[in-house]
Each structure stands twice: as C-alpha cells, then as structure tokens.
Amino acid sequence: MNILYSIILGLIQGLSEFIPISSTAHLTIAGNLMGLIDPNNPEKWTAFIAVIQLGTLVSVILYFRSELIKLPKSFIKENLGKNRISFKNQSSDSKMAWFIIAGTLPIVTIGLVLKKLIEGDFTKNLYVIGASLIGLAIILFIAEKTAKFKRGMDNLSLKDAIMVGLAQCVALIPGSSRSGTTITAGLFLGLNRETAARFSFLLSIPAVLASGLLQFYQALEYLDSALAIDMVVATIVSAISGYWAIAFLINFLKNRSTSVFIVYRIIIGIAVIWMTYSGLLKFVAD
Secondary structure (H helix, E strand, C coil), X not given: XXXXXXXXXXXXXXXXXXXCCCHHHHHHHHHHHHCCCCCCCHHHHHHHHHHHHHHHHHHXXXXXXXXXXXXXXXXXXXXXXXXXXXXXXCCHHHHHHHHHHHHHHHHHHHHHHCHHHHHCHHHHCHHHHHHHHHHHHHHHHHHHHHCCCCECHHHCCHHHHHHHHHHHHHCCCCCCCHHHHHHXXXXXXXXXXXXXXXXXXXXXXXXXXXXXXXXXXXXXXXXCHHHHHHHHHHHHXXXXXXXXXXXXXXXXXXXXXXXXXXXHHHHHHHHHHHHHHHCCCCCCCC
C-alpha cells in the first residue's frame, strides 16, 4: 500500500459509511482492484478496514457532540442514585441513551456469535456483495413506497430502537450497509427520513467503537511502520470525509428521497456481479 491508496481508501470509507451504499462493498471492490487483499490472509484486510472505521467514529461523535454530552448526563442523573425516575417520565435525552443501549445489544450478541464468519472469506465474497447491494436496494425501494414518514425523534420508542438494532445486524452481510439497513428499518417503522438517518448515525457509535477497537487490537500483529502510517492517513481522511457525508445526507433527506442511492446500488451491484463473473474482479473466496 502507499499514501495515495490510503487517501483513496479513507475517502471511500468516510463517504460510504454514512451514505447507504455500503462502505464494506466499496472498500472491498477498491482493495480488490488495487490488489491489496491477500486471499490467503483476508483477516489482515478486515482488520485494516475496521480500524479506519475509527475515523468515521470520530466524525459522527464530532457531528453529534452536543447530543453526546447531554445523553450520558441525563441518563446517569435519571437512572442512578436515590433520585431515579421511571422510564416513562424520563427526559428525551435519557430515553435516547436507553434506545442506543437497547439497539446495540443485538449487534453485540450476533457479532460475537458470527465473529469468525465476519472475519473470513465471506466478507470479501464479491458475489455476496453484489447481491446484497441489489437486495437492500429493493427493500429500501419498498420502504420508500410504503413508509408514512410521520414520526420524528420525539416519537421514538424502545420497540423502534430494538427493531432498528436488529436491522443493524443485517449489515454484517457484506454489501448491505449499516446506514442502509438501519435507515430502511426506520422508514418501515414510520420515521421520517431525517429522523431515520439521525438515529442510524447515533446507533452506529457503540458498534463502530467496539468493532474498531477490537480489530485494532487484533491488527497489532500485522502492524509495521509502513502499514501503521497507511492506517493513520486513511483514518484521518475518513474522519474528514465522514463528517461531510453525515451533514450532506441529513440535509439531503430533509426534502429528498433515497431514490438516487437505490438506483446507484442496483447499478453497482450488477456491475460487481458481472465483473466478477467475467474475471475483471477477482472472486477472493476462490
């Protein structure tokens, strides 16, 4: 790898982590085309892309910094100690903290159970990625056509958080997209597009933090000075581009649908399957 590749991968990670087009898909395609994925040691690539996710974690923390300061304060004040308040009467900030906790439990549980599968060849399989890109696009299209778009952040419930959290588990399938699955679930639950996106981003924080730190620890055995520099560069670039992507998508979804991303996913998904079948992209799991 070199600095230019690191910058490109950081841009791809930052832009595609929050826009519902799948960062895993785009990073895997890019890594494949650049010849960066070793089919005999795919864990090294998995570790690299997990670590640079920490850059997008920084971007989402910075973007929602005011909320993230209030949430733990309210949660501790209203749930711990003698002055504990019943959940029904808690503030919206404290309830949001509960929603994030409840929505994170499914991905933690399923992620641990499927850890070996996630780190193996399955996450580099271009046929799976192509099919997932198309499949989620179809589901998102159905959500756009059936959603009511009537509910905002103040209307979120514990049930919504759990359902969106379960949808986040689908993102373990490469090509599906964490933001894509959670935003789609939010639309099916009747949330408006902006609310679905905002909750999707807040919910991503614990999962990305846990995944990134775990993979960083596991990546230590692969680190040398050159790879460490590449990771740092890619992570910084992903943080900058990720912040822009969050701001862009939230503003975009205030008045527009996800149709452009649906069409994009289908086009890219078909291209990935065709290019893999024709040999232009290497089927890593071979």
